Amino acid sequence: MMLKVNGETVDPDLIDEAFMRIKSEAEAATEVSCCERDEEFRERAEEEVIEGVLLAQEAERRVPEPPADEVRTKLEDSLREWRSHGASWEMLEKQRDQLRDETVARMRMEKFAETVWADLPEPDEAALREWFGQNEDRFRKRARARVRHLVRFPDSDPPGEYRLMLSVRERALAGEDFATLADEHTSREDKQTDLGWIEHERLLNGFETMLFSLREGEVSPVFFYEQCLHLVRIEKLEPEHVPAFEDIRDEIRDLCIADRRREALHQLAVELRQTSEIEKA
Known part of the structure; x- marks a missing residue:
């Protein structure tokens, strides 16, 4: 299947990677094979990738390309990380242009996300306790x-x-x-x-x-x-237990903020989709 988002062809590998991750997480949670749910997982993977592409496109529209020296620094950091995982300099040089494009896109997305999150309020004590009550299983x-x-x-x-x-x-x-x-x-x-x-x-x-x-x-x-x-x-x-709120307050705060940030990006993607063209062929 060919997927296009606002005329941009989506790399099928992105969907395959998302599909395998979603399926693996489901199988790890249930300890059984989930082959009968492959269609569901594939649909979720497609939606996840579409959302990511919409946000990346919006980041490209709103955020100018970062200064060359900042891009160079980030790219060199990425190359060193790839090297630490065993990639050869020859292979990295062949892919330098692609890696640079990915670095620019990532830097744009980071700055774009910061603007989306700028107006999110800091959760107060009551909000943290309410969130903890709704998410206790994550800390079990x-x-x-x-x-x-x-x-x-x-x-x-x-x-x-x-x-x-x-x-x-x-x-x-x-x-x-x-x-x-x-x-x-x-x-x-x-x-x-x-x-x-x-x-x-x-x-x-x-x-x-x-x-x-x-x-x-x-x-x-x-x-x-x-x-x-x-x-x-x-x-x-x-025995199995959930730690007391007071013992893990900092962790609760960090995860609560992360959830709010993900939800803010998701809601923006929902809005963007209303005026976007999604083609599946």
């Missing part, structure tokens, strides 16, 4: 556990390995030190049994599901995961 800290772990590989004798794990669990429940038992019976070559702190990141992961169904100090049942038999003990458990 995952539950995490300090875990001691015993693993056995039941390749040669599954029944025997299972009975051994049951025996170890019974001994731990009877009062023997689980760390000592784990160190003695683990099948790991490195003898590592202290997993440290594990965050509850993957809601559908079998190992984490077991971990975070336990109470602090509790030894798990024997369970099978990724071709291994496992026993775990929760040494320390920190």
